[in-house]
Amino acid sequence: MLDRLQYVKQRFDEISDLIIQPDVIADQKRYVQLNQEYKSLNALVQKREEYINLDSNIKEAQEIIADGSDAEMVEMAKMQLDEAKERLPQLEEEIKFMLIPKDPEDAKNVMVEIRAGTGGDEASIFAGDLYRMYTKYCEGRGWKCSVVDMSDGTSGGFKEVIFEVTGEDVYGALKYEAGVHRVQRVPQTETQGRVHTSAATVMVLPEAEEFDVQIDMNDVRVDFFCSSGPGGQSVNTTKSAVRLTHIPSGLVAQCQDQKSQHKNKDKALTVLRSRLYEQELAKKQEEDAKTRTSQVSSGDRSAKIRTYNYPQGRVTDHRIGVDVFDMDGVMSGKIHKFIDELQLVANTEKLKESEVY
Secondary structure: OHHHHHHHHHHHHHHHHHOOOHHHHHOHHHHHHHHHHHHHHHHHHHHHHHHHHHHHHHHHHHHHHHHOOOHHHHHHHHHHHHHHHHHHHHHHHHHHHHHOOOOOOOOOOEEEEEEEOOOOHHHHHHHHHHHHHHHHHHHHOOOEEEEEEEEEOEOEOEEEEEEEEEOOOHHHHHHHHOEEEEEEEOOOOOOOOOOEEEEEEEEEEEOOOOOOOOOOHHHEEEEEEOOOOOOOOOOOOOOOEEEEEEOOOOEEEEEOOOOOHHHHHHHHHHHHHHHHHHHHHHHHOOOOHHHHHHOOOOOOOOOEEEEEEOOOOEEEEOOOOEEEOOHHHHHOOOOHHHHHHHHHHHHHHHHHHOOOO
16 A cells, blocks of 8 residues: 555655646646646645555554653553554545546546437426436535526426536546436326336536647538527527537537637537547447446436436436435535445446556
8 A cells, every 4th residue: 555655755756846837838738637636646746645544543652651660651652553443444545545646537528418208398397407407416516607698498407508617626537427317206287196207318528638639620611600598688689509510420519608709618618629529538448338328328217327306306327326305405506416426336346447456
């Protein structure tokens, strides 16, 4: 353990020197990558210090007990030894998980796309519920959400909503939300009290930096059109909304949430870049069946990752078999239990495959 942590300390010291070098600061891509690695290693270096102090305390306490000349000191040393021995295995487990190689995408911001699937108007209403659930969760994490594009449902909610989430290690948490979410409840429009099943699809795309994906604007068709929906006097009067079509791939991205045509174009370009980046990632991950099946792209209710059963007040995550009987809490953004469990399962699998044990 200490040998591995010594390597971490050496690498941390090396990066500490590198990130203040003018040539590194000038190289944006390298500077960002090194800063991310610095942040990750910094946490491990602090754990290393705790581990060294704990190991030292154990040896010191054992020496005092072995000497036995001062009864009061021996009693204190025994208490110190018990505390240290109780903490040591916990600390070792924490360090093992931290030593697992991180997915470089985990630190990225994301684009979240929610689309109504099976179920008509009720599916659109549920898509709106999911949007509010995620914005509440993100607020609790101190992350910032901003809408990029939306298409309102005819009876509320959204046919589609795309929003950006920025903060620390966003993709590492939200990537587990990608897939089909199913809801079972009595719709507001149902007069006979029958339970209906509807679905919405969630896609989570890591946001690509300019140096991740180079887009030749000669390959992009730019169309301007009038915004729709709420937005004040400029709606339907000025062509501030922007649609970008990437001709080689056929991918389309649009934004109409900003009043400025220029800002809408920038946001649409960010979405397009993220979709192209995710497309490239998908190719690399094709051999990994688990990763591919977690990124469900259809609105079919049978390909579900989670079910929200309102009559029973139960939310079930089918990948890990976890039930939470707190519908109001979950829909208010309390989805930590699902995400924490999914991260734990994923890290445990990585741990078994790695050389840490």
